[in-house]
Amino acid sequence: MNTTAAFPGLQAALSRSGSRLAIAPADFTVIADLVRARSGIVLGQDKAYLVESRLEQIVRKCGYSGLAEIAARLRTHPNGSLAQDIIEALTTNETLFFRDRRPFEHLRRHLQDRHAACPTSQPLRIWSAAASSGQESYSIAITVLEAGLGLRPVHILGTDISAEQIGRARRGQYSEFEVRRGLSQSHLDRYFCKTANGWQINEPVRRLVEFRTWNLMDDLRPLGTFDLVFCRNVLIYFDIDTKRKVLNALWERLAPGGLLYLGGSETTYGVSERFAPCGGIHQVYSAVPS
Numbered sequence: 001m002n003t004t005a006a007f008p009g010l011q012a013a014l015s016r017s018g019s020r021l022a023i024a025p026a027d028f029t030v031i032a033d034l035v036r037a038r039s040g041i042v043l044g045q046d047k048a049y050l051v052e053s054r055l056e057q058i059v060r061k062c063g064y065s066g067l068a069e070i071a072a073r074l075r076t077h078p079n080g081s082l083a084q085d086i087i088e089a090l091t092t093n094e095t096l097f098f099r100d101r102r103p104f105e106h107l108r109r110h111l112q113d114r115h116a117a118c119p120t121s122q123p124l125r126i127w128s129a130a131a132s133s134g135q136e137s138y139s140i141a142i143t144v145l146e147a148g149l150g151l152r153p154v155h156i157l158g159t160d161i162s163a164e165q166i167g168r169a170r171r172g173q174y175s176e177f178e179v180r181r182g183l184s185q186s187h188l189d190r191y192f193c194k195t196a197n198g199w200q201i202n203e204p205v206r207r208l209v210e211f212r213t214w215n216l217m218d219d220l221r222p223l224g225t226f227d228l229v230f231c232r233n234v235l236i237y238f239d240i241d242t243k244r245k246v247l248n249a250l251w252e253r254l255a256p257g258g259l260l261y262l263g264g265s266e267t268t269y270g271v272s273e274r275f276a277p278c279g280g281i282h283q284v285y286s287a288v289p290s
Contacts, residue, residue, distance in 0.1 A: 023052050027071035031055075031086060034074055038087050039161055040217050040242040054089045058082075088162050094233075095132040097182035098139045103232070103261045103283050107140065110228075110259065111147035123153035125224065127253070129231040131158030131211060134169025135182070136230060138201055141208040142191055157223065159214035169211045172201035216246055225255050232283075233263035240271065247272040254287040261285075 023031075031051055032043040043051065055067060062082075064070055073082055098104050114124070126144075128137040137158035144154050160166050175198040179188060192199040214223065216234070229250055235243050250260060251274040260275055261284055262268070268275040268285050275285035 023048055023067040024071075027068050030071040030074050031067075034078065034083055035087065035090055038083065038217065039091065039215065040246065041090070041237045042239050042242075043090070051090065055086065058085055058089060084163075088164055091160075091162050091165075093132045093162065093165050095135045097135045097179070097187075099136065099182060099232070100264055100283075102281070103230070104139060104143050106279070106281055106284050107228070107261070108143050108147045111144060111149055115147065115149055115152065123155065124149065124228075125226045125255075126154070126156045126228045127223065127226040127230065128156065128158040129216060129229055129250070130234045131160045131166070131169055132162070133165045134158060134172065134209075134211065135174075135178070136232070137169065137209045137211070138172070138191075138205055139182070140230065141205045142187065144208060145191075145204065154208055156209045157226075158209055158211045159223070160211075161213070161215045163213045166211050166213045172206050173197065174199050174201075216249070220249050220253050223253060226253055226258060227255050228259050228261070229254060230261045232261060233266070235266045236263065243271050248274060251275065251287055256287070256289065258287045259284055260287065 025045070028043075028045065028048055028051060032047075035041050035043055052067065055070065058064070059066060059070065064073075070082065070086075073080075074086075077083075111124075124144075126140055128140060131137045137156055140156055144156070158166075158169055160169070173195070179192065179199045183192075188199065191202055191205050193202055194200075214220075216231075231246070231250060235246065238246065247268055251272070254260065259278060260268075264283060267282065274288050276288050278284040278286045
């Protein structure tokens with residue numbers, strides 16, 4: 001007697017290896033193709049464990065029998081809410097305040113020079129293109145205030161593909177662990193308020209920042225034009241064609257003389273000729289005029 005055939009639910013139970021679910025190669029391909037099409041993120045077969053562990057919560061929460069059922073539903077409903085849940089689960093949201101301080105040190109000097117050279121009535125627009133839960137956007141806002149631009153019209157836009165993370169960013173509430181990653185005590189005293197559940201960004205910082213859910217794979221023109229764009233630790237997840245597409249789209253959103261900030265292991269070299277290293281700092285690139 002085929003026990004698993006007689007008791008179909010047993011097959012789903014046996015597919016769980018320890019505390020996680022196992023995924024078949026064909027089902028992995030369905031999920032990986034969805035993630036790549038929606039977010040640009042490339043998942044190789046070596047990421048099967050990541051997919052299994054990240055999607056286990058969706059399986060249990062929604063009552064699916066396993067990852068095979070998720071893949072089957074994606075085949076018939078590729079644009080449903082399940083697809084968005086998967087993107088949310090598989091998006092990397094590792095971030096912290098003032099992550100890799102060198103770009104922020106450069107930003108502060110650049111803002112001070114700009115403030116001295118430009119009329120105070122001239123607005124400044126900055127985009128944090130992978131804002132996650134908001135730490136980078138708020139770090140930019142703090143840098144703006146510390147550079148003495150408090151009276152200049154400044155608009156900082158933080159976007160992310162994850163609606164859940166953008167919701168967290170808007171609330172501006174962080175745990176003790178999160179604020180201790182990158183913030184000094186003086187930063188906490190000046191820009192945060194202690195609450196029963198952790199720390200709350202104060203109003204002078206929050207009013208500089210707007211958060212919106214946005215996908216870098218979508219049309220970026222509705223976002224407008226920016227003087228500075230932070231798109232750090234994003235390109236590392238893309239293949240060369242997607243990197244080129246994103247960089248070209250970012251170039252089109254930059255005002256003349258605009259700057260692009262990338263992550264420490266990212267570069268435009270060999271990918272796009274529309275950017276040139278700025279001031280010898282490999283993480284900062286100026287938009288090359290057309």
